[in-house]
Structures are given as structure tokens and as C-alpha cells.
Amino acid sequence: MASPDLDFAAEKAGDPLFVQSLARGMQVMAAFQGVERALSLAEIAARTSITRSAAQRLVHTLRKMGYLRLTEDGRGFLPDLGVLDLTYDYLRLNPLLRRASPALLELRRNVRERVDLSLFDGQRMVYAARMQSKREMFFATLVGNTVPTFCTSGGWAVMAHLPDHQVDALLANADMKALTPRTLTDPAAIREQIAMARENGHALALEQILMGEVALGGAILGAEGRPVAAIHVAGSLSEWEPEEFRRRVAPLVAETVRSIESL
Amino acid sequence: MASPDLDFAAEKAGDPLFVQSLARGMQVMAAFQGVERALSLAEIAARTSITRSAAQRLVHTLRKMGYLRLTEDGRGFLPDLGVLDLTYDYLRLNPLLRRASPALLELRRNVRERVDLSLFDGQRMVYAARMQSKREMFFATLVGNTVPTFCTSGGWAVMAHLPDHQVDALLANADMKALTPRTLTDPAAIREQIAMARENGHALALEQILMGEVALGGAILGAEGRPVAAIHVAGSLSEWEPEEFRRRVAPLVAETVRSIESL
DNA sequence: CCACTTGTATTGCAATCCGATGCACTTGCA
DNA sequence: TGCAAGTGCATCGGATTGCAATACAAGTGG
Known part of the structure; x- marks a missing residue:
């Protein structure tokens, strides 16, 4: 399975308005594209080319906000309900x-x-x-x-x-x-x-x-x-x-x- | 219209794993909840309790990534197609x-x-x-x-x-x-x-x-x-x-x- | 036509995020 | 039974990165 192009590093170069942390967070969300099951922290880090430490913090944050959740068995992460709120706003507007x-x-x-x-x-x-x-x-x-x-x-x-x-x-x-x-x-x-x-x-x-x-x-x-x-x-x-x-x-x-x- | 509770400042207190920039970026996305039209930068800043400068950078980043877009008339911002990619992953997984x-x-x-x-x-x-x-x-x-x-x-x-x-x-x-x-x-x-x-x-x-x-x-x-x-x-x-x-x-x-x- | 809005751009400062490391725990293989 | 490798979670010093104040050009409405 080919990993999607999640590389926004290029964009960042010489763009003082680009907020790296936010971009990386969104890359974490996008890491689930084409995937068929829950992703572990290490897998997320690998797919996004982010260190495990950073991935941990980003996932932690997204989790607290309801966009990511831990699976029942605790083995990995999945998108969470918060995503549907964004969906609704997009469609509606x-x-x-x-x-x-x-x-x-x-x-x-x-x-x-x-x-x-x-x-x-x-x-x-x-x-x-x-x-x-x-x-x-x-x-x-x-x-x-x-x-x-x-x-x-x-x-x-x-x-x-x-x-x-x-x-x-x-x-x-x-x-x-x-x-x-x-x-x-x-x-x-x-x-x-x-x-x-x-x-x-x-x-x-x-x-x-x-x-x-x-x-x-x-x-x-x-x-x-x-x-x-x-x-x-x-x-x-x-x-x-x-x-x-x-x-x-x-x-x-x-x-x-x-x-x-x-x- | 009551503004939704977008205040994550409390969460942040004493949570070293919490990535503020990412949280604020997501707050920007969530700012469209309950809104009926495109939002200007100032409105986004107001609804998220973020300074205009910060809102500018966050919006800029989200825009480059396809989650936000400028309206045709250039008067405001709306969620963009990237949101539906997240939707699909959520539903599918x-x-x-x-x-x-x-x-x-x-x-x-x-x-x-x-x-x-x-x-x-x-x-x-x-x-x-x-x-x-x-x-x-x-x-x-x-x-x-x-x-x-x-x-x-x-x-x-x-x-x-x-x-x-x-x-x-x-x-x-x-x-x-x-x-x-x-x-x-x-x-x-x-x-x-x-x-x-x-x-x-x-x-x-x-x-x-x-x-x-x-x-x-x-x-x-x-x-x-x-x-x-x-x-x-x-x-x-x-x-x-x-x-x-x-x-x-x-x-x-x-x-x-x-x-x-x-x- | 001026006052006020809009989105965009710049810059110095320091807070924030970074990433190497280590821990406690579970799983699977030997 | 025990080691190895996986998991998520936590800590901490340093410098990168995001912060906020400020300014600008363009457009709007009174």
C-alpha cells in the first residue's frame, strides 16, 4: 500500500505564516487515509515522518479534543466523533x-x-x-x-x-x-x-x-x-x-x- | 446565537503534552459550528478568543492544507474539501x-x-x-x-x-x-x-x-x-x-x- | 472622501514545542 | 520461564517556532 503524500515540509520552507505544529497535527489526521485498521503511535509517526515524541503529543492533543480516540482494546488510535462535527459544518456551509x-x-x-x-x-x-x-x-x-x-x-x-x-x-x-x-x-x-x-x-x-x-x-x-x-x-x-x-x-x-x- | 464552548485554555493548564498550536487550529475549524455564513478573520479570532495574528497564521496553514478556503468573493473563509477526506476515514474505519x-x-x-x-x-x-x-x-x-x-x-x-x-x-x-x-x-x-x-x-x-x-x-x-x-x-x-x-x-x-x- | 473594514506582510522576543531518553506494562516467541 | 519487542506514557533542557504588535494595500459604506 503506497503511503499518501503527507509531506508538507516543502511548503514550510520560507513561509513565516506556516504553523508547523498545526500542519503536523493535520498530517496525523490524514495519516489514516488508505489504512484499514487502527494505527499505533509508531505507525502514525512513521506515516507522517514525525518523531514518536511529537506524534505522541499531537495525538494526545487531538484525543483531548475529540478528533482521535483509543480503540477499545487499547491497541491503537482511530478518528473520533469530532470529525463529524467538521463534516456537518462543511456540508451545511x-x-x-x-x-x-x-x-x-x-x-x-x-x-x-x-x-x-x-x-x-x-x-x-x-x-x-x-x-x-x-x-x-x-x-x-x-x-x-x-x-x-x-x-x-x-x-x-x-x-x-x-x-x-x-x-x-x-x-x-x-x-x-x-x-x-x-x-x-x-x-x-x-x-x-x-x-x-x-x-x-x-x-x-x-x-x-x-x-x-x-x-x-x-x-x-x-x-x-x-x-x-x-x-x-x-x-x-x-x-x-x-x-x-x-x-x-x-x-x-x-x-x-x-x-x-x-x- | 450563543457561541459554542471553544475554550480549551483550561485543559492546557499543566498538561505538558498538550500542543497549543494544534488545539488552536482545531478551534478555528470548530469556530464554524452554528454559523450560517462565511467567517472573516476577525470573526474567527473573536469566536476562538485568539488574537488576529494567530488566527491569521492558523487560517493560512489550514488553507494551504485544504481544510479551509477563501470564498469566491474574497469576503470570508469556509471549510474546504479536505474535511471530507477526514470524514471518509472516520466513517470507513x-x-x-x-x-x-x-x-x-x-x-x-x-x-x-x-x-x-x-x-x-x-x-x-x-x-x-x-x-x-x-x-x-x-x-x-x-x-x-x-x-x-x-x-x-x-x-x-x-x-x-x-x-x-x-x-x-x-x-x-x-x-x-x-x-x-x-x-x-x-x-x-x-x-x-x-x-x-x-x-x-x-x-x-x-x-x-x-x-x-x-x-x-x-x-x-x-x-x-x-x-x-x-x-x-x-x-x-x-x-x-x-x-x-x-x-x-x-x-x-x-x-x-x-x-x-x-x- | 474619510473612516473602517477586509486580507496580507514583517519582525524581535520568549514561550512553546521539539526530540532524545527512560519507564511500566503487555504480547509473543523461544 | 524468560527475553525481546511491542505498546502508551512521562520527563526535561535547549533552541526552534509560534507569538503578538504593528503596518500596508485594497475595498466598502456612510
């Missing part, structure tokens, strides 16, 4: 989500399939709102989950609104590993999807993230016309013919996007 | 949620109403998993949202598993303001509900949080038999007779609780 929420609920009422809103963050699309339908996988239902931009309907729709050189940069830097046998990892093939998205105003993705899933995505544009997020609707190929899915869902997504952007 | 998730999905399939799981945090019940049904309000659907323990079905169910002196302490310290005209704020009335919950193994709440809503809650017990969370099912009084709701939903909730605790 996000202007885009405030505007989008009613429209998303309306959309879900109409399509009766899973509806998501994900935020564009360069290489990643970060799920911020999920309206499930029937069956659901596991972690996939969690807020904050991320999927790569290069292989999702929403990502394609977003890239369709970026200038070519930005698309090129994004694809060049992407870590393209296939999530399913059908995931497109060839830049040319992806560019083709983007071209289609530019024509249609939406993108249709077949089994890019999950086998048996068809997804239709539309981009949401921010103030200066730059794409900031995407709406997805996901259905099952056992119930939908792809073209039928597009015919039925695309207009509804388009209208939802319009109604969000018009506010 | 929480052992209870890992176990509960499949059972909750199953429950929702059966009842076709909104199903929630909320974590017991003393005075508050914090929503950690939400499976909406049809109509929904906005903030109400967000992860990390909290409702008071004293006036929710889940809170009553949880208190039913606490010894009396702890219930007394909780009610004594509760800030009981009615959320609807029917919210129970009389300790005696609440104790009665708790008594009923002890008999039934679940609690039924009528219009305690929202008018027109009926909710049934069951407590989830942790390792040593202490309540740690609750499951809720919420329906509309326009569609359900309360007793009918109980008859139909209670057994399903009970079974879900059992299946979660048995893991």
Missing part, C-alpha cells in the same frame, strides 16, 4: 450543496435510481451528497468517498468543460489503474469520451467503476464557467439498456444542472 | 458502522422509510449513516447533524439502557428547548418515555423534532453493555397511525439491532 440539494431530491424522485453529487478536485471526484436507491454496496455509500476523475461519467463531463491543455495535464498526471476490466485507461479513448460529452452535454459511462453499472454524469459550472462539480445518476445494466438509460435520464440531469446553475 | 451498514440497508429495503444510525455522545445524538426515503428537508439529511438526546426516539432508547443516576445527570445538564410544540421538556414526562422504552425494548417519538413525524428508535449496545448508538426509522403521520407504525416497524428494528450486536 457549502453554497453549492445548499443550492443543489432540493434539485437533487427532485431528480431522485423522478429517476428512482441512485443520485450523487461529487465535487471536482483535480484528479479526484469527491462524493458530497448521495441519495441511494435500492441495493447498495458498502463503502461506496459513504460521504467523502472519492473516485478518479479520468474514469467516471462525472469526471468526463467535467473535463468536457476544461480547455484541452488542462485535460492533457490531468490525464498525464493521472494514476490510471483500471477498476474493472472495462475501465478505460487509454488517453485517446478517454479523450473520445470527452469529445462525446462536449457534443451531448453529458457523459455516459459503462462499467467504469463497478461491473454491471451504467452512469450518466453532467457537469455543474461555477462562477467563471469553470466546472466545479458533477451530478451522477447510476443504474444497473440488468435493468437498463444503455441507450434507453440515456434517453430517459439525460434530459432530467440536464434540467437539474440548469436549475442548480440558475440560482 | 468506525467498527460499528462497518458492522451495521449491511443490516441498515436491509432494514431500509424492508420498511421503505428513512433509516438512520446515530452515535450517542452524551447530550447529543450524531447522525453517522442516513438512508433517505422520499421527501426530505435539507440540513436534516446531512451526516454529522446532531439532535438532542433528551427528545429523540434514539435518545430515549439509549437512556433506557443507562442506570438511573446517569439519566438524571444527563437530563439535569440538558439544554431543553422545545423543537416543536409537542417536544417533551418535562423531565418527568421524559422519564416516563424511558420507562416505556425499558419495557418495550424500543422508543416511539411523536413530533419531537419535526411536526408530522413519527420515529421509532432502538439502542445498540457496545462491548460492556453500554449503549453506544441508536437506529431510527422515521415515517410521516400522514401515512401512518402511530400504533400501526410501531407494530410494523418495531420487530424489524429489533431484528436489525440483534444482527448488528451479534457480530
